[in-house]
Amino acid sequence: MKQPGSILVWLRSALGETWVLIFFGLVYLVSQLAVGAILSFVGLRDFLWLQCCGWSSARYFDLIQSWQARGVMPFYQAHLAIDRLHWIWYTVLLMAAIARALNASNSGERSNWLLLLPVGAGLADWLENQFQAVFLNSPGFATVVDPLPLVSTCASNLKWLLVAVSIAVVTLGGWRA
Secondary structure, three states, rough: OOHHHHHHHHHHHHOOOOOHHHHHHHHHHHHHHHHHHHHHOOOOHHHHHHHHHHOOHHHHHHHHHHHHHHOOOOHHHHHHHHHHHHHHHHHHHHHHHHHOOOHHHOOOHHHHHHHHHHHHHHHHHHHHHHHHHHHHHOHHHOOOOOHHHHHHHHHHHHHHHHHHHHHHHHHHHHOOO
């Protein structure tokens, strides 16, 4: 069995290839445009508010009732069909971008752990998506009970934090090169 360090060395080498960055960049772009088009009916502000501030079942129900009254709940539900895989595309894209930044700046193997930042973001997004699917597929949204919205929101906020840190690593790594 390979040691974690050697796996990260292999990942850095494999993901540092230009084609990986281009391929997953294009897949991510198409996926993001599709998610954005679907969620445009819901509204970006409401969507982000739910993701980042949906700490309680009361907040969830307020927004759900608003979406139902406006007739846009089917769009929110539909976005999950794409979002269930979306986290994979941006995880690999960010890992590839970090690998290229580390290679460009001649960073040593001790920096390879930075490749795990997008993995954490992706797994947090996956967890958030699981909660959303459970919430949306229960009759009358019966599973939207405290503290589950809090856990979903914490996963979402962790995702956004790790994505931001990943982008900062790419930016700073590219700047150092």
